[in-house]
Amino acid sequence: MNGTSDTNAAQCPLPHRPEGETITLAHGEGGRLTRQLIRRTILPRMRNPWLEPLGDAAILAACPERIVVTTDAFVVSPLFFPGGDIGRLSVYGTVNDLAVAGARPQWLSLSLILEEGLAIATLERVLDSVAAAAERTGVTIVTGDTKVVPRGAADGLFITTTGVGVLAEPAWAGPLAIEPGDVIVVSGPIGRHGMAVLAARHGLELEPPPSSDCAPLNEAVEGLRRRGVPVRALRDATRGGVAAVLHEWADASGVSFELDEAAVPVTPEVRGACELLGLDPLHVANEGTMLIAVEPAGVEDCLEALREVSVTRDPAVIGRAMKRTLAPVVVRRVLGREQPLDEPLGAPLPRIC
């Protein structure tokens, strides 16, 4: 990820308003104050010809290619964490879902649920981050909605983004096509997002603190396509981490996967935090890191294509598909033992995205 675009609390530019000004219920009523909020706070940050009329719907282009739609709610806590914030996350998360589905991201809708009492300066920081992320990825925010709920009925700020893209050719075959022998590549060190959010939420004083991988994957996906890498399937490893993706792929394809733990890239910060908390990095969420199942002949091309893009500059081969065994996913641990890798059942990491 581009370090210069981080929005850590310490690096943030001064807020544009006095700290005291906050969101009130009247900002959500659809009347004059709602329009003021939209015109003064939201529109100036993401002005474009579709959003400008402030209608309830945006009339976009005809699409001779098939359109692709995805949606995600973002409820991360805290709103700002090392390496990212809810605004950037809500754009990259949706852009990445489109990219790994084989689409070129084009348009985004932005739906805000604000808690009464939220500092308008906080909202402004988040919107600045949304706008910067949209610009970086070339998507346009074409329509939106703002609701306000009373104190205690939400936690600060939730964002739902919906992305619309157009299908790019060639399309990936998808997880059903994965065959024994296919190679599993990860686009970078894993577990960074989950550990950054957990450490920030609980005030763990790790030095250096883990930093989120929150970043867009569309450029890297485009690179794989341009180079003609024989990709079977792609997936960003978000909630549930690498383990969740491999379990889904095993279900879909009927193969098993074996991973080589020693080959899985993990930063020292993430490794330290995971050991402290008793977590396996393979279960921890990422927000700018993807798995690629690739035909064996295409592995070198795949790695080279990824290395050309800063977000995915440290990819690694971490495993392969094999004939179905009893366990859908097996890890050869560093000490040589082979262990089944459980599917994440849930619960250790709420509100990670």
Added chain:
Amino acid sequence: MNGTSDTNAAQCPLPHRPEGETITLAHGEGGRLTRQLIRRTILPRMRNPWLEPLGDAAILAACPERIVVTTDAFVVSPLFFPGGDIGRLSVYGTVNDLAVAGARPQWLSLSLILEEGLAIATLERVLDSVAAAAERTGVTIVTGDTKVVPRGAADGLFITTTGVGVLAEPAWAGPLAIEPGDVIVVSGPIGRHGMAVLAARHGLELEPPPSSDCAPLNEAVEGLRRRGVPVRALRDATRGGVAAVLHEWADASGVSFELDEAAVPVTPEVRGACELLGLDPLHVANEGTMLIAVEPAGVEDCLEALREVSVTRDPAVIGRAMKRTLAPVVVRRVLGREQPLDEPLGAPLPRIC
């Protein structure tokens, strides 16, 4: 609205699960419990070829006509109220935004934010209502997302729907084209949604209780188009009610509007509740009632087209556009006085949708 499809608490079918089963944080983790929730509770109610693969994105059709996108967050409290519920509201609200923008609604995404502790039976009732509303309006729920936040970080259940439709011909000119002399038609009695929600929330024992107008407008809009009614602009009068729409149109077109209060249809229940609470029905939200600005020669056709659809069977001419005066909107009150109609500033009616 079709009375037989109401989902009042008293008429609701038995829940499908023991009351005690509730949403846990693990349901939101992206692991096995998330997939169980989706496969057992969500998918069976809205099964279709796009949703079925449970990918993060849905690959839809090519669209030779221009696509139209709209999004809305729904945070209504209570979740169930006479005449509707959050599920139906979240579908009709988005369908109506597309319809009044001149589009034929086709696809919907559904993003859920669930509070830990929500009864799964409640979620099931809401999803049944979403599915029924989608079926009634001919839209398909093609993708979705589910997040869970801890107790106290949300209030039960929030839904964000994003709708994608294709632009229908002929397109309406829009509010900029409104001219002095144009006639303002309302498609039915106003203020029903806002008063139904307020009465339900505060346990006002009104007899009969006001019932929401929560209903789809796409069929009525299609009827106007089929009949070739010379519509200038259309808008469903949601938050801020009739007053908010007319103020927006006055801003856009540079005309003023005069309303004849005696001609504005208001049911006795809504009138009674508004008098009790000191509210003007012109400021109260609707969820299945629209304003139409129509050329004078088309008024009869407009009324006839509306009367053919059950949702809009009682339309009325309530005012007209005139050259700009000091006030953007003026009401001739029942007793003959002319008064400026304020733009709603906000605040009396939080969480109405």
